[in-house]
Amino acid sequence: MxxxxxxxxxxxxxxxxxxxxxxxxxxxxxxxxxxxxxxxxxxxxxxxxxxxxxxxxxxxxxxxxxxxxxxxxxxxxxxxxxxxxxxxxxxxxxxxxxxxxxxxxxxxxxxxxxxxxxxxxxxxxxxxxxxxxxxxxxxxxxxxxxxxxxxxxxxxxxxxxxxxxxxxxxxxxxxxxxxxxxxxxxxxxxxxxxxxxxxxxxxxxxxxxxxxxxxxxxxxxxxxxxxxxxxxxxxxxxxxxxTPAPRDDARSLPRPFIYGYNAHLYQDREPWQDRKRVLQLVKNSGFGWVRQQVRWMDLHDRSGAIYWEELDDIVRDANEMGVKLFISVVAAPGWATDNGRNGLPNRANIDQFAYFMGEMAKRYRGRVGAYQIWNEQNLAVENGGRVASAALYMDVLVAGARAIKANDPYAIVVSGPPAATETNNPNIAISDLAFFRQMFADPRFRQVVDAIGVHAGGTSNPPDSMWPDRPGPGPNFVTSREFYFRRVEDYRALALQFGLGDRQMWITEFGWATRNNTPGYEFGNQISFEQQAEWIVRAFQIGRREYAPWMGAMFLWNLNFAVPWAQREGNPLHEQASFGILNGDWSPRPAYLALQRMPKD
Structure with missing residues (x-):
């Protein structure tokens, strides 16, 4: 003072x-x-x-x-x-x-x-x-x-x-x-x-x-x-x-804190899916938001026609059930990329992406609460096999965000979250911190982004742990900060460094895998259902209390992916299923019940 x-x-x-x-x-x-x-x-x-x-x-x-x-x-x-x-x-x-x-x-x-x-x-x-x-x-x-x-x-x-x-x-x-x-x-x-x-x-x-x-x-x-x-x-x-209030009091937040799930709402006509049941389970647990990924490639034809079809049904059902929608848009059509694969669009087709986002925002104005433009864009796998530059991503983000705002100014625009990784290889990934620096350095970021999207992977480490001062128990995925939930603190430090401290962050994916049969996710085999429940609840507590008021939303990965993996694919131990808090037969895991009991304000 x-x-x-x-x-x-x-x-x-x-x-x-x-x-x-x-x-x-x-x-x-x-x-x-x-x-x-x-x-x-x-x-x-x-x-x-x-x-x-x-x-x-x-x-x-x-x-x-x-x-x-x-x-x-x-x-x-x-x-x-x-x-x-x-x-x-x-x-x-x-x-x-x-x-x-x-x-x-x-x-x-x-x-x-x-x-x-x-x-x-x-x-x-x-x-x-x-x-x-x-x-x-x-x-x-x-x-x-x-x-x-x-x-x-x-x-x-x-x-x-x-x-x-x-x-x-x-x-x-x-x-x-x-x-x-x-x-x-x-x-x-x-x-x-x-x-x-x-x-x-x-x-x-x-x-x-x-x-x-x-x-x-x-x-x-x-x-x-x-x-x-x-x-x-x-x-x-x-x-x-x-009346004054502590920084973690709900009265000190810019908006009510968002408790959300990543959920699969598509394919309601399949025998294993029941969209309204999914939405009711969201509400029954006291949560109010769902993040649904939408692939641009599935909706937009080269001719310019857009086939909304089931997305219309998803938006209608969510609104009727009183659940707010957060749409994450990914995967360009092959005709919009240089190599015919489904990464970010090339610059020649950024205008087509903006048109698509503008039409979506116009169609769902007032019925979709937030949009996220791309997902883990620092990974080659999200860009057709080769890492995209932050400069290209920013051009896509800016065009998409402006189109959204022109058609629905109340919609929240969330930046795409780089995946947590220290890898720097053009065929694999760019470090998340390097990618954040490049995004934050672009003055347009502040102009178009309402909330900074981040991911927080915990691997086999409890949410309070962090390398090097408080490392996880191991035996693997311990000696790098990329393997910890608290990696988001590094993102916050960067935001402060670039003058973005007033922007809230949204964790749009986090969670802990349990026993699974997917190579690369063996760390989940160390985590019981009870540990998963304990760590998820603790993570929400950290985000809501210790990170207030700069953390505005947390979307758990995931609610119901075990259902299609068990009933459609016959693999209930796939890693996506193992992150879920429902079993393949829709029964609740301990994590779902713990979240249902968890206080929310």
Missing amino acids: FQLSKTAMLRLLSLATLTAIVVGMVAWPRQSSAAARSPSEVPDTYPPYLAEYYPQTGHSAVNSFELFWRNTPNALFVLGYPISRPFIEESFTNPGEYYRVQYFERAILEEHPQNYGTPYYILGRLLGTQLAKGRENEPPFQPVPDTRDGTWDSVTRHTLRNSPAPFRNFWLNNGGLAVFGRPISEQFQEVNQADGRTYWVQYFERQRMEWHPDEPDPRYRILLGLLGNEYRDANHRNNPAF
Whole structure:
């Protein structure tokens, strides 16, 4: 936390005490006709879902409020720390209109859904205007003629100058219009009633600036009022939205934590499949989401025709059953790749991929909650036998994400998760950390991604273990961090390094195999059903509590893959079946029952 000199602190507190605020709503730019007329009409907040927890106040700045805070120069001084969670509040200058707001020490920010996609989605409330209410006839607040020197605001007809106080530079360097609004007075001298001294001041739509030229620290020669605190104290003493909470409390998260499964929902006409039974099992365990992989190659013909067929049924059934869908799109059609195999599309067909994703988002708008673009794209096996470059993947990701948002702005876009590996061989894999670095270094990543997709493989290691400080029991898959659930901590460190710490991560696959007959998965033979249950529950606890608020979702691999492997393929010991928490006859394993009992919030 920044430190003010004692003199500056007293003056700042004096200024805050002086201001008697009645909150107003932002008047520009907005469309009054788009305002919600009741709390229930306020639309859901748009992605991305972000969180940055501040122990100084016990609150997280979340979602686009956090993004606004992050993009505001000198935000700690200009806006202050968050002091509430978002909540719906009526406008006091336009009674009957409602907005989602989040309070900060020095400002109240509100969402304007009609401005989504513009710099004005988040705007500060007109606290300065309300502070000056009733003073319109005083000389400093009366409009002045155009000064013809570039300092005159044609809307409010006031000037913004650097003389005698350097308010113009401060305005320009600390957020400008979006943070302070337009000037509503000229500079003038006013007595601070708290200390009896006279200062140069200027009023703006959203703030009041006061010049303290004798302050030793030049950073604090212009002081702003703690207007958010003032309005909270005057009007919200019993509002639970202002109650501090620990960082792992559900109230500190940007959205409710997502508990999900990877499940197989296709082939409902087969005798072994029962899609509604799968969805009911999801609900019976207290989970709310399913991740379903969809192969682009199966739906999109070279002619341009798209055959939705059973995917329509999956979306319909999931919505009717109250289960949210997360679609992971993989496997380009052979006609869209250089070698005729089913990896990422070549650059000549990225537009075709974008078209496909846009049509999917348009068709399922409001019915599919999230989309993931590709899966383990650092592996050759996911790219037709040769590792794809991160540059190609980013082009695919950007095109797909923009097409999704153009057709369903509420859909969450999740980046593809590199598989955990230290291998660097163009015929096998690129290291997951190297691939993440290359993705994170591309400035477009932040622009198009709402959540960072990661995978967390545990092999035969318990979820709390980690190389080298706390290695697993062995005998194999021990001496590299790639073999541990906590590998996601390395991904988080990279995200922080690249300035992506406010982006939540979603674990879209994790789990532990049990006894199986698949070469390469022998580590599962050491894990009993009871251990599997214990480790899965513990992993969820770590993700939900210890990784809060930066972990937003966890999708277990898997729910029901044992059913087709046992009943269709006749191999109940295949590794995919061994990761499941249902047996091939649909009976629950201990892990399913443990997850059913596990508290969820």
